[in-house]
Amino acid sequence: MSIHTATESSLETKPSILTQPKAVWAVFFACIIAFMGLGLVDPILPAIASQLHASPSEVTLLFTSYNAIMAIAMLVTGTITSRIGMKGSLLAGIIIIALFSALGGLSNGIWELVLLRGGWGLGNALFVATALSAIVTLSPSGNAKAIILYEAAIGLGISVGPLIGGALGAISWRGPFLGVASLMIIAFLALSLLMPSTKPRQSLARKKVSLLDPFRALKHRSLFVLGMTAALYNFGFFTLLAYAPFVLHLDEHGLGYVFLGWGLLLAITSVFMAPKLQKWFGTIRSMCMMLILFAMVLLSMGIWNSTQSLLIVAVILAGGLLGNNNTLITTAVMNASPVERPTASAAYSFLRFLGGAIAPFTAGKLAEIYNSSVPFYVGAGFVFLSVLFIWMNRSHVQHVDEVESSH
Incomplete structure (x- = not known):
């Protein structure tokens, strides 16, 4: 990412992605720590199954x-x-995550752990939805750069x-939770x-946000199309995340290194490659390309399910595509x-995480009923469906590039 100082002064209307207020960096740092929680648990899934005498499908719960x-x-x-402000929502989410992850680390049974993990999800919902809208709202560098930062x-x-x-x-399965x-x-x-106190904006204070607003937002065909696409492709995403640790046959350290590679490639491509793809091919066409390649990766994991080296490469490569x-x-x-950003984010995330909820348990059950290749075949099928769905409805979403160029 080269920044030419000679031209920087002439581009003050489009600040660099690194030129952000202190509040944005505070949320950025908190996001890093919050999302550590997702990857932190992944390497210990087989260990939890073994030590709590649970089946893979129970652990994927x-x-x-x-x-x-x-x-x-x-x-x-x-x-x-809308009632307690962005800072209040972020802090409340963090408190809930800390409480339920600590209780999870002290639990003694798989079903108790599953319930506590649900509480963790409650905190994460409050944090994630608010963090995205906070960074986009507080950042002066435009939607695209703010989202890249997120x-x-x-x-x-x-x-x-x-x-x-x-x-x-490697010390104890409880360690990552604590x-x-x-x-x-x-x-x-x-x-x-680091983050200044934020009161609900005047416009939001006057116009109370209703519980029905996210459902009303989905009446916008463009938002519904993108939400359904995310629900379908998230089926493949969480099949990989929740079930791949069981077929890799690695210890906690080994799984940690594989998913470190997965996450690093995810981070690098999201910042450096995605904007170039968007510029070269457009948002929708680029999404379809990435999803087709991801479906092919899942398909290969199903076909060569017993080849450990291929599975490792496939998992890491999937990180870049995702x-x-x-x-x-x-x-x-x-x-x-034209929906308010927090409401649009809530509506989209509702559909997105429904796909993520169905996939893990389904993957575990399919493997128990059939074999360990079937979850990846099914995951690939859902990702292919997401491509088909968005391409059939592309007329409703092609305008997103025009909107971005106007910011």
Whole structure:
């Protein structure tokens, strides 16, 4: 990313992605720590199954309960934020994550852990929806650069998480849960000190945000199309995330390194490659390209399911494809409709995480009933469906590039 000082002064209307207020960097840092929680747990899934005498499908419920509660909770994030402000919502989310992750680390059974993981999802919903709208709202560098910053924080958190999770998980499966709680305390302190107090905006104060607003937002065909696309491709995303650890046959350290590579590639592509793809091919065409390649990766994981080296390469490569797609689709959502950004984010995330809730348990059950290749075939099928769906409805979403160029 080269910044030419000679031209910088002439481009004051389009600040660099690195030129951000202190509040944006505070949220960015908190996002990194919050998203460590997702990758932190991944390397210990087989260990949890072994030590708590649970089947793979029962362990994948840790992702199902997390995503299901997250999807439902997304519907109320706008209402809460409109009443207590962005900072209040972010801090409340962090407190809930810290509490339930700590309780999870002290639990003694798989079903207790599944329920507590759902509580963790509640906190994450409050934090994630607010963090995205906070960065986009507070950043002076435009939607696209603000979203790239948000996706970079996600990528950094997801990439570092497995490394720490693998190290702590090698000591005990409880370690990563207690680790998340500790990191959330750091995030809480950082946001409390660095982010200024934010009162609900006057426009929001006058116009109360209703619980029905996200559903009303989905009446905009463009937002509905992108939400359904995300729900379908997230089926493949969480099949990979929740079930791949069981077929890689690696210890906690090994899984940590594989998902570190996955997360690093996700972070790098989301920041550096996605904007270039968007510029060269357009948002929708680029998304379709990435999703087709991701479906092919899942298909290859199903076909060569017993070849460990290929599975490792496939998981890491998928990180790059998902990093590109996450940035592209999030940018599209922010530009898709005239709906308030927090409401648009809530509506989109509701559909997105429904796909993420169904996939993990389904993958585990398919493997138990048939074999370990079938979850990847089914995941690939859903991702192919997402491409078909968005391409059939492309006339409703092609305008997103025009909206971005006007910012």
